[in-house]
Each structure stands twice: as structure tokens, then as C-alpha cells.
Amino acid sequence: MTARIHLFDTTLRDGAQTTGVDFSLADKIAIAGHLDALGVDYVEGGYPGANPLDTELFREKRTQRARFTAFGMTKRAGRSAANDPGIAALLDAEADAICFVAKAWDYHVRVALEIEPEENLAAIRESVAAAIARGREAMVDCEHFFDGYKANPDYALACARAAYEAGARWVVLCDTNGGTLPSEVAAIVTRVSEVVPGDNLGIHAHDDCGCAVANSLAAIEAGARQVQGTLNGLGERCGNANLVTLIGTLALKPRFAERFATGVTPEALSRLTPVSRAIDELLNRQPNRHAPYVGASAFATKAGIHASAVLKDPKTYEHVEPERVGNLRRVLVSDQGGKSNLRAELERLGLDLGKDDPRLGRMLQVLKEKEALGYAYEGADASFYLLVKRVMGEVPDFFDVERYSVNVERRWNAKGELTTVAEAIVKVRVGDEVLISAAEGNGPVNALDVALRKDLGRYQEPIAGLELIDFKVRIFQGGTDAATRVLVEFRDGDGSRFTTVGVSPNIIDASFEALTDAIDYTLLKAGATA
Ligand SMILES: CC(=O)SCCNC(=O)CCNC(=O)[C@H](O)C(C)(C)COP(=O)(O)OP(=O)(O)OC[C@H]1O[C@@H](n2cnc3c(N)ncnc32)[C@H](O)[C@@H]1OP(=O)(O)O
Numbered sequence: 283m284t285a286r287i288h289l290f291d292t293t294l295r296d297g298a299q300t301t302g303v304d305f306s307l308a309d310k311i312a313i314a315g316h317l318d319a320l321g322v323d324y325v326e327g328g329y330p331g332a333n334p335l336d337t338e339l340f341r342e343k344r345t346q347r348a349r350f351t352a353f354g355m356t357k358r359a360g361r362s363a364a365n366d367p368g369i370a371a372l373l374d375a376e377a378d379a380i381c382f383v384a385k386a387w388d389y390h391v392r393v394a395l396e397i398e399p400e401e402n403l404a405a406i407r408e409s410v411a412a413a414i415a416r417g418r419e420a421m422v423d424c425e426h427f428f429d430g431y432k433a434n435p436d437y438a439l440a441c442a443r444a445a446y447e448a449g450a451r452w453v454v455l456c457d458t459n460g461g462t463l464p465s466e467v468a469a470i471v472t473r474v475s476e477v478v479p480g481d482n483l484g485i486h487a488h489d490d491c492g493c494a495v496a497n498s499l500a501a502i503e504a505g506a507r508q509v510q511g512t513l514n515g516l517g518e519r520c521g522n523a524n525l526v527t528l529i530g531t532l533a534l535k536p537r538f539a540e541r542f543a544t545g546v547t548p549e550a551l552s553r554l555t556p557v558s559r560a561i562d563e564l565l566n567r568q569p570n571r572h573a574p575y576v577g578a579s580a581f582a583t584k585a586g587i588h589a590s591a592v593l594k595d596p597k598t599y600e601h602v603e604p605e606r607v608g609n610l611r612r613v614l615v616s617d618q619g620g621k622s623n624l625r626a627e628l629e630r631l632g633l634d635l636g637k638d639d640p641r642l643g644r645m646l647q648v649l650k651e652k653e654a655l656g657y658a659y660e661g662a663d664a665s666f667y668l669l670v671k672r673v674m675g676e677v678p679d680f681f682d683v684e685r686y687s688v689n690v691e692r693r694w695n696a697k698g699e700l701t702t703v704a705e706a707i708v709k710v711r712v713g714d715e716v717l718i719s720a721a722e723g724n725g726p727v728n729a730l731d732v733a734l735r736k737d738l739g740r741y742q743e744p745i746a747g748l749e750l751i752d753f754k755v756r757i758f759q760g761g762t763d764a765a766t767r768v769l770v771e772f773r774d775g776d777g778s779r780f781t782t783v784g785v786s787p788n789i790i791d792a793s794f795e796a797l798t799d800a801i802d803y804t805l806l807k808a809g810a811t812a
Pocket residue numbers: 296299329331332333355356357358359383384385394395396405425458518
């Protein structure tokens with residue numbers, strides 16, 4: 283028999299407390315939709331009454347399946363729940379459940395609330411009763427529970443008991459400062475479950491020791507049946523337990539999957555990676571490549587010895603199958619790789635070279651020489667394709683750059699404003715034709731890019747839809763030998779994206795190399811001939 287674990291997501295509440303994260307109303311509605319489709323049981327939308335956005339959010343229920351949950355503090359000291367505007371805002375919210383945050387550490391009761399311990403217990407009881415009287419499911423986040431328990435176990439337990447006896451469906455033990463370790467969580471949850479049944483206990487862990495996921499799993503093993511977390515581990519300070527990681531572990535690790543079940547179906551699990559990336563996209567954040575289960579590197583193999591084995595049987599270096607969480611296996615080519623990596627990548631590009639093809643050895647040699655100079659092809663798919671095709675002798679000499687120059691000038695414009703203008707001139711030879719183009723840009727690379735692509739004679743049409751969309755610079759080696767690696771991302775006419783790389787001690791030369799690679803790649807793909 284499996285026990286049901288209830289997933290509680292607080293991305294829209296604790297996640298909104300992440301530095302640098304500001305959700306709009308539309309963001310919150312979109313994220314609630316993703317969570318609902320994923321199969322989480324509770325979506326905590328925010329704190330109605332605390333700000334206009336959250337109040338507006340709770341004018342309607344925003345989930346179909348998941349219980350939409352409003353968060354707020356227990357009633358204020360010195361007034362009844364019926365007379366507390368904060369409680370009124372929670373009760374008026376269109377929510378299925380209300381999650382009250384309550385103090386569970388007597389030190390906080392004394393210092394932060396400045397009230398007697400018994401008054402806090404009464405506030406917990408009254409707040410829970412008010413929610414239940416309005417037909418809401420009530421739960422209590424016992425703030426600082428673990429620190430409180432260590433300082434005064436009797437009082438922490440009295441808070442948990444007060445919430446449970448007042449009718450709270452869930453009593454959630456919070457590691458608010460995130461400093462508790464898994465063995466402590468296991469021992470304390472075991473003790474609390476003698477007072478509040480495990481079926482009514484939850485865990486809310488912060489990641490200040492890097493233990494939030496481990497603490498959540500320890501609490502589940504000790505009896506807790508609700509687990510709180512956020513998408514991609516957003517949250518106050520170092521974040522909350524990463525719900526994406528927890529979902530993967532609960533579903534795929536036999537120790538948990540054989541004993542527990544969640545509302546996430548195998549089909550929804552296979553959308554875990556797209557959901558995680560969609561949140562980053564929405565927040566305009568770079569996804570964490572190394573995130574468990576869903577990161578771009580989570581199933582990427584770089585070392586040659588590993589790649590050779592992965593190609594024989596992926597289980598040799600994978601703890602779960604990437605497809606189960608909607609991720610992909612990748613075998614990378616780099617100076618850490620051998621022919622197995624290279625052949626896997628060539629296969630992905632549709633190039634089937636036999637194991638004994640002598641060109642493989644030559645490609646590997648060129649690749650390792652280039653990487654020694656600072657090139658990195660893991661993120662530069664188009665330059666890697668060109669490298670391979672050049673070794674195969676299949677890249678025509680489309681055009682030669684005879685010279686280029688770029689000038690950056692800071693000057694007053696006609697409106698009397700100080701502006702910086704870059705001007706570039708590029709001279710290229712296409713067959714017998716010599717073409718000279720000049721262009722202005724908002725920076726030297728932009729000016730060169732525009733000038734280079736302004737007139738390429740007979741190749742103008744295939745490159746017409748090319749667009750530079752991202753530009754990354756990395757200085758490496760340091761000192762007088764410092765060199766610059768530039769990665770440039772482009773979108774072509776049919777919307778597909780590719781990246782090229784250039785390396786030089788000079789940032790403009792490195793950029794120019796990446797720009798010309800982009801044109802060679804586009805022409806090659808378009809089937810252009812010299
Ligand atoms: C651990 C957590 O993550 S808890 C969630 C934290 N999240 C937030 O605080 C985000 C939203 N909060 C807010 O917008 C504001 O704090 C509000 C609107 C809720 C309250 O604002 P204000 O009325 O200006 O109060 P302020 O934020 O300065 O201080 C909190 C007050 O609540 C009291 N309080 C704090 N926790 C509780 C509690 N669990 N039960 C009752 N009262 C509490 C404090 O003692 C303090 O009272 P005081 O003003 O009499 O000193």
C-alpha cells in the first residue's frame with residue numbers, strides 16, 4: 283500500500299520573496315496553470331490583503347484541480363479574529379484553503395510579537411476556527427518550528443497541538459532559517475508525530491545549508507505527508523526546497539516511489555523539464571544547466587570514458603532515464619572526449635562515419651587543438667558543424683574578407699545629446715567581385731555584423747533572414763596572454779537558432795570570426811555553392 287504525499291507549491295508566495303523576482307498578475311496566473319497541469323495538490327497564490335496584486339489574484343479561483351490557497355498571518359494581538367482586517371482579507375479571498383503563518387518559537391513570540399506565549403496559542407486557535415467557519419480548509423505554517431523546538435520543545439509542540447486541535451487539516455513544520463540538518467529533521471518530525479498524526483503533518487524547508495530537499499525527504503520518511511516547495515527552488519534567501527527535484531525523486535527513486543504516491547502522473551512527469559524551463563523563461567532567467575533531473579547538463583556526458591560506456595548502455599552513467607522527466611541525453615564533444623563522443627554527436631547531426639573512418643581521428647585532433655586555443659564547442663553547435671565539414675572538405679570558399687575596420691566615437695549629436703556611435707567598413711571578395719560596405723551600429727560588433735551582411739552579392743538572399751540575438755564574452759587565461767572567447771547566437775529565416783564561436787586576444791577579431799562562421803553555416807545549410 284502506498285501512502286499519499288500531498289504536494290504544496292509556494293512559488294507564488296515564498297517564491298515571490300526571492301530577491302530579483304517580481305511576478306505580474308499574468309505571470310502568477312500562468313504559473314498557477316502550469317502547477318495545476320503538473321498535478322500538485324495545493325497552489326499557494328500569495329497573501330491577499332498584503333498588496334493589490336495578490337488581492338486581485340484572489341478575486342477568482344485560479345486553479346481547476348489544485349486547491350488554491352491564500353496565505354496570511356494569524357490574527358494580530360489585541361484584537362479578535364472577527365475584528366482583524368488581515369483575517370477578513372483572507373476569508374474574503376476566493377480560495378479553497380487558508381494557510382496561516384504562526385509563531386512556534388517562544389523567543390519570537392516574546393521579541394517579534396511582544397505578547398505572552400498563551401496569547402499566541404489563542405491566536406492560532408481563533409484564526410483556524412475563523413477559516414473553518416467560513417468553509418475553508420485551514421492549515422498552519424509553524425514558523426521557526428525546528429529552532430523553536432530545539433530552544434523550547436514543549437512550547438513548539440503546544441503550538442502544533444493548538445493548530446491541530448482547532449481543526450487544521452495540516453500542521454506544517456517550517457525550517458524558516460534553513461539551518462536544520464536532515465538527522466535533526468527526522469528526529470523532530472518523529473517526536474511531533476506523537477502529538478499530531480503524520481497524516482496531518484507537513485514540511486516547509488529552506489535551503490540555507492543546501493539541505494532543503496534532503497530535509498523534506500527526511501520529514502517524509504519520518505511520517506510527514508505534505509511537502510512544500512517551489513519551482514526551481516525559488517524562495518527567500520537561498521530558496522525553498524526545489525519541488526521539481528522532489529517530484530523527480532518521489533516518482534523515480536524506488537525507495538520513495540514504492541512507498542508513496544503523488545498526484546503527478548507519468549505523463550505529467552514527462553513535462554517536468556518544459557515546465558521548469560517555462561518558469562525561467564517567464565522570469566527571464568538563465569535556466570540552471572546543472573539542476574537535477576531538468577538541467578541541460580543533467581544527462582550530458584563529456585568524459586570520453588563515460589561516453590563510450592553510455593553509447594553501449596546509457597544506464598552505465600545515468601541514475602534515471604532522461605525521457606521520464608522530459609529531458610534529453612547529450613554526449614558532448616570536447617577535449618575531454620574521445621571518438622565515442624564525436625561519433626555520437628556526428629550521428630545527431632545526421633553524419634554517419636564508420637568507427638574506423640580515418641577522418642574521425644583528424645577531426646578529433648583539430649577539435650583538441652582548437653579547444654587548447656580556447657574554443658569551446660559544447661555551446662557552439664554551428665561552429666562545430668563547420669569544423670567537421672571543413673575536415674571533410676565540404677565547406678566551399680564562399681567569400682574572403684580582404685579587410686575590415688571599425689571605429690567607435692563618443693560625440694554630441696544634432697539634438698545636443700552625448701551618444702556613442704560605431705562605424706564599420708568591410709571589404710569582401712565573392713568570386714571575382716569586390717564588395718565594400720559601411721554601416722553604423724550601437725556597438726562595434728553590431729556595426730560589423732550589419733556591414734558584413736549588407737552586401738554579399740549572390741549570397742544575399744540566403745542570409746537575408748539571419749538575426750543576431752545573443753552575444754556572450756568570456757576572457758580566459760588572464761595576464762598578458764589573456765584571450766577572448768565570443769559566443770554569438772543567431773536566429774535564421776525559419777526561426778531556428780544556432781551558435782558560433784570565435785577566439786582571439788582581440789575581442790573584435792573573436793566576434794568577427796563568429797560572425798563569418800554564422801554566414802558560412804547559413805550558406806552551407808542553404809546548399810549554396812562557391
Ligand atoms: C517566514 C515567512 O516567510 S512569513 C511571510 C513573510 N511574508 C511577508 O511578510 C510578505 C507580505 N507582508 C507584508 O506585505 C506586510 O508585512 C503585511 C501587509 C503583512 C503587514 O504589514 P504591516 O502591518 O506594515 O506590518 P509589518 O510588516 O511592519 O510587521 C509585521 C507585524 O505583524 C506581526 N506579526 C508577524 N507575524 C505574525 C503572526 N504570525 N501572527 C500575528 N502577528 C504577526 C508583527 O509582530 C508585526 O506587528 P507590529 O506591527 O505590531 O510590530
